[in-house]
Amino acid sequence: MRMSQRILSKILALVAVGAVVVACDAGAEADAPATSENAQISDILTMTRRADGQFDVLCADGSRAVVTAEQIAANQVCGGPVTPPPPASIRGRIFGRTDSCDGDPVATVRDDTDCFALSASAVAWSVWKDGRCVNISDTNVRSACLALKPEGKAVFGRSDSCEGDAVQVTSETNCFALSGSAVAWSVWKDGRCVNISDTNQRTACLQLKPEGLAVFGRSDSCEGDATPITPETDCFSLSASEVAWSVWKDGRCVNISDTNKRAACLSLQPSGRVIFGRSDSCEGEPVARITPGFDCFTLSSSAPAWSVWKDGRCVNISDTNVRAACLQLEPQ
Numbered sequence: 001m002r003m004s005q006r007i008l009s010k011i012l013a014l015v016a017v018g019a020v021v022v023a024c025d026a027g028a029e030a031d032a033p034a035t036s037e038n039a040q041i042s043d044i045l046t047m048t049r050r051a052d053g054q055f056d057v058l059c060a061d062g063s064r065a066v067v068t069a070e071q072i073a074a075n076q077v078c079g080g081p082v083t084p085p086p087p088a089s090i091r092g093r094i095f096g097r098t099d100s101c102d103g104d105p106v107a108t109v110r111d112d113t114d115c116f117a118l119s120a121s122a123v124a125w126s127v128w129k130d131g132r133c134v135n136i137s138d139t140n141v142r143s144a145c146l147a148l149k150p151e152g153k154a155v156f157g158r159s160d161s162c163e164g165d166a167v168q169v170t171s172e173t174n175c176f177a178l179s180g181s182a183v184a185w186s187v188w189k190d191g192r193c194v195n196i197s198d199t200n201q202r203t204a205c206l207q208l209k210p211e212g213l214a215v216f217g218r219s220d221s222c223e224g225d226a227t228p229i230t231p232e233t234d235c236f237s238l239s240a241s242e243v244a245w246s247v248w249k250d251g252r253c254v255n256i257s258d259t260n261k262r263a264a265c266l267s268l269q270p271s272g273r274v275i276f277g278r279s280d281s282c283e284g285e286p287v288a289r290i291t292p293g294f295d296c297f298t299l300s301s302s303a304p305a306w307s308v309w310k311d312g313r314c315v316n317i318s319d320t321n322v323r324a325a326c327l328q329l330e331p332q
Contacts, residue, residue, distance in 0.1 A: 043059050281307060
């Protein structure tokens with residue numbers, strides 16, 4: 001079906017802007033015949049241009065899709081007949097027991113290939129790249145893949161040369177969720193294998209991805225179980241009696257003055273407003289947490305309040321009641 005000039009102009013304008021809301025003129029279309037073309041265009045609620053040139057599209061029915069500009073121009077979105085995008089570009093092909101790329105390849109390496117998921121034991125003797133066969137030093141399929149596609153990060157166990165099983169480290173990896181006891185002897189970074197000082201998976205991961213915050217218990221060197229601290233963490237939900245001896249911050253381990261998990265968490269993320277009862281030093285369980293929009297008049301005007309947490313520190317207030325303390329914390 002040929003698109004109308006009006007719709008084609010609209011799509012070209014959307015592509016130029018990159019992040020838009022598509023709206024149809026209901027009045028102008030009132031007398032127009034209903035077509036699948038018009039329905040599909042009007043079903044696009046938002047469209048955002050990605051760094052790779054494709055578009056994140058949100059449809060009126062709540063479904064989402066990643067499409068190309070060509071698919072949008074061809075109406076292949078939000079209910080239209082969808083043609084899948086072309087496969088990722090091929091980096092090369094790997095061959096097994098042949099130095100001359102004979103027979104079928106054992107693996108085809110594309111832009112989206114996960115090299116670390118390939119075998120570290122199956123042999124690779126040659127690769128096809130840049131339009132010709134290359135007789136490589138005999139290796140395994142994973143290593144041959146990484147030679148064609150060197151990006152990525154991973155942690156390896158009892159191997160100084162990145163052999164055996166790998167633990168990938170991506171932007172979504174939570175290093176603190178990895179084992180603090182499983183060994184790690186090498187890592188893959190910057191397109192090569194690095195023989196690191198023997199350590200554990202968690203520490204090796206943090207060498208590759210040092211960002212993040214965490215609290216550790218009976219360890220001055222961030223060993224053992226970790227309590228990750230994120231912007232969503234409610235520090236006051238953590239124990240005020242369990243010990244904390246070190247924290248991970250600014251990409252390194254810090255041996256802190258021995259304290260409790262809650263206090264250690266608050267040193268990393270000091271935000272929040274909380275009321276405490278019979279304590280001048282914010283100890284024990286909070287009696288109320290004050291969040292934006294909280295109605296202080298729902299609190300007791302008789303229950304005691306002796307201290308509050310505000311502006312990242314504990315304040316010993318004049319002894320009062322919970323409601324009055326809340327009103328002191330309420331944003332003006």
